[in-house]
């Protein structure tokens with residue numbers, strides 16, 4: 548093994564034995580973070596791209612906010628514990644992870660709702676243009692939100708959905724907004740965020756990025772790329788917990804003219820003045836709608852403590868090493884069983900999960916889960932293995948592939964109980 552290292556890239560060569568994987572873990576500068584997550588013994592948890600593992604601090608904070616802040620301090624907590632400012636405070640912490648200013652991000656609602664608000668706001672800045680350019684095969688909620696916008700009365704936008712390769716060519720001077728997911732939920736391919744943003748701006752278009760599979764694993768540099776809008780989930784790599792509220796980013800230069808299209812009293816300049824007419828708050832806060840979930844926001848806030856001492860580049864370097872190791876092992880040991888590697892080869896064009904394809908991917912994944920290796924499945928044939936840099940080890944990658952090979956060699960996935968489909972896959 549020759550684990551070369553340079554700043555931010557500690558690993559370039561994948562392990563060839565379990566001992567080499569252990570050696571890579573000993574070199575890992577992030578190795579101590581794992582102790583602060585609840586990861587039951589005997590489980591290899593590779594689903595941080597879907598539902599991040601629970602940091603112990605999140606459980607402590609949940610108890611504190613429920614028992615003390617809500618239980619004892621009651622409604623006074625809106626002021627005493629500044630619950631009112633929590634959407635912005637948590638937003639400011641996420642801002643560092645996406646390369647934004649602290650006052651350009653706010654946290655509330657779901658990614659779907661924030662996407663609606665961001666696209667509406669972007670359209671509002673583009674009078675005379677109606678075309679939305681999007682990618683076919685994107686995560687379905689993104690398509691549904693755009694279809695909903697296109698179905699509205701009057702000057703409804705028109706959605707031009709094209710395949711990934713066709714996106715740059717589809718952007719022209721009719722384009723109002725380009726709406727894309729940076730890292731694809733299925734194959735993990737990443738767009739060139741800065742390049743597409745520049746291409747859109749050249750044509751006079753704005754861009755809304757969905758960063759659900761990017762935040763917490765990739766350097767994003769939104770402000771440096773002069774991005775316009777972004778949204779993203781916090782329950783994946785950030786570990787905010789099931790259904791934790793999503794973030795929304797709007798570049799500061801757009802704030803004075805922003806209309807969310809879903810105004811509510813929490814985005815008002817003076818919610819407790821209880822005025823009849825909509826008068827938006829001055830900055831990013833105008834993208835809030837209704838009362839945010841304080842318990843969920845507090846838990847997310849605690850989960851972000853784990854990211855506080857870590858440079859985004861270090862997360863990226865570790866994730867890149869894990870993905871390279873997983874892909875290399877899968878290529879060497881699984882392709883002969885009909886497994887295809889869908890994640891792109893170019894490390895600059897991918898996120899932090901590995902997507903393997905197999906016609907019986909669902910059954911194979913159930914057999915793996917029965918062995919304690921937890922990934923997930925996306926129809927029609929994709930097995931996903933999320934490699935969260937704060938708590939996945941090289942040895943987990945090694946063990947997961949060992950189990951995968953055993954499942955394929957033995958054919959144990961053919962047991963009929965693995966074919967029964969659950970509601971959530």
Ligand SMILES: Cc1ncc(COP(=O)(O)O)c(C=O)c1O
Pocket residue numbers: 657658659660686688689728732757759760780793
């Ligand atoms: C790209 C993308 N956007 C959005 C979502 C989900 O959004 P919401 O928070 O509305 O459930 C997901 C969920 O996996 C996703 O992968």
